[in-house]
Amino acid sequence: MKNKKQEFDVAVVGGGPAGMMAAIRAAELGARTVLIEKNSGLGEKLLLTGNGRCNLTNAEFDLKKLVGHYNKNGSFLFHAFSVFGPKETIVFFGKIGIKTKIEGEQRVFPISNSAADVLEAMYIEMKKKKVIVLYNEEVKDVVFGKGAIEKIVLAEGEITARNYIFCTGGKSYPLTGSSGEVFQMIEKTGHKINALEPALVPIRIKEDWIKELQGLSLENAGISVWQFGKKIKTATGDCLFTHFGLSGPAVIDLSRTVGDLLKNGEVKIFIDLNPSLSQGQIEEKIKNNFKDYHNKSLKNCLADFPPRKNGLSDCQAFKY
Ligand SMILES: Cc1cc2nc3c(=O)[nH]c(=O)nc-3n(C[C@H](O)[C@H](O)[C@H](O)COP(=O)(O)OP(=O)(O)OC[C@H]3O[C@@H](n4cnc5c(N)ncnc54)[C@H](O)[C@@H]3O)c2cc1C
Structure with a gap:
């Protein structure tokens, strides 16, 4: 990427599970998609999930009950889960070669008990869909003008796209790359960032x-x-x-x-x-x-x- 300017339909920032899913879907819909990840590999946090086994989703198919587990954010999530909920998640992973099983408390795991298999399957799917993946590229700034994001700035070089999706994670476990610096960059563009709160942490x-x-x-x-x-x-x-x-x-x-x-x-x-x-x-x-x-x-x-x-x-x- 050194000192180069590149243009895409969709630029996804962050190569965790959210970024990979977004990139797969954008590319599936025909967009020329780039995924930008600051680490040398994708899904560092994903590899830690479920003690290395990756608790993919929860087999609670009653969406009202499901969102009940998310306290005050439940109603916000209801729409998203109606479009792509636990059932769709299980079907999606099945299609990309990850067969699942249901354990206690309806937790869904890959039959292989391997988060690495989940990551590999998502990576292969991105490759199939021709997503361009850039490693070791940290987004350093987001330039905003004329009511829209103009470009994102990397250490050396910049990327422009018609649409930008930021999936840079929260702030928990910064060692995996999700250190939260992108929130300030996005705030400059006029988006409101809700105060970050700890969840699912020791x-x-x-x-x-x-x-x-x-x-x-x-x-x-x-x-x-x-x-x-x-x-x-x-x-x-x-x-x-x-x-x-x-x-x-x-x-x-x-x-x-x-x-x-x-x-x-x-x-x-x-x-x-x-x-x-x-x-x-x-x-x-x-x-x-x-x-x-x-x-x-x-x-x-x-x-x-x-x-x-x-x-x-x-x-x-x-x-x-
Ligand atoms: C120990 C542990 C166990 C967990 N177990 C489970 C589980 O079993 N089931 C479950 O559903 N959830 C689990 N979680 C939570 C789950 O890991 C997260 O919800 C999930 O990883 C969030 O995905 P994400 O893509 O939003 O963010 P992340 O996985 O955090 O990915 C964000 C990515 O963005 C990249 N990034 C950040 N800033 C920049 C930048 N400036 N430029 C370029 N790239 C950038 C990061 O390097 C990172 O790769 C667990 C979490 C932990 C810590």
């Missing part, structure tokens, strides 16, 4: 003791989020203690609520290690333990009750 805990539990994983824990003495939301699932706080699917699901609540004040998180047992059943279990281990110290009596950091063979750090 949760930082301020208490220092959390570090001591780093590596401890809990299976099917009940996590509840509280504020001002009131329980606001709960989720059940796997949870992992990290060096900075909590992670794992259940925690990540709750992160948006926690982000919202933190604007009002302190948030407390409670973890129920055995959400399937009632208080009475737990008492019974502890009593039985005391009976069975009556010659042992209290610590050892409870040894098979709470999860332990050391000695758990399946204590793997899941990344989600």
Whole structure:
């Protein structure tokens, strides 16, 4: 691209899943399409998804129920999902060679359990549709004039197109390339950018003791989020203690609520290690333990009750 000017029908900025989908669709409709990616490869974040397995979509085909999971943004998403929802996503991936399966909580994964396969299939589809992909090209500026974008400026060279699509991701996980700088460039063109909020992220805990539990994983824990003495939301699932706080699917699901609540004040998180047992059943279990281990110290009596950091063979750090 060095010092060159190139013209296209559609220029897509960002080679994550959104940018690749946009480029595939534009090219399918006959547009001469370029995809500009600042990394040396596409879909860096996509490769991390679902712990490397890529949770492609959710097999909730009732769109009203589906958007109910998106809090206040649900109604905004309804139209988009009506045009291209979970069903269409499954069909699309099936057509490009990614057969899917449905797991717990209706989560849809590729049968191969491989996010890399998903990326490869999208890449092949772009190639088939003759999308031009530029790697190691960072958009440095967006030039606006006469009521429209005139061009986008790269480190060396520039691109003009009749239409521009910006798919540069949010701000989470900047190591994968989505560092958020493009939002300021787009704002200059008169678009309103809503304040970015964390969602689907691990949760930082301020208490220092959390570090001591780093590596401890809990299976099917009940996590509840509280504020001002009131329980606001709960989720059940796997949870992992990290060096900075909590992670794992259940925690990540709750992160948006926690982000919202933190604007009002302190948030407390409670973890129920055995959400399937009632208080009475737990008492019974502890009593039985005391009976069975009556010659042992209290610590050892409870040894098979709470999860332990050391000695758990399946204590793997899941990344989600
Ligand atoms: C650990 C983890 C696990 C996840 N698991 C799942 C899951 O299982 N299922 C799921 O649905 N979602 C999951 N997500 C969320 C999912 O990864 C994102 O929603 C998705 O990647 C967003 O796609 P995107 O194309 O909008 O942005 P991104 O994937 O962030 O892609 C943006 C692209 O734009 C490029 N870019 C940015 N700025 C510029 C610039 N100036 N010039 C050129 N290029 C630029 C970046 O390099 C990047 O390649 C997970 C996220 C993380 C972090």
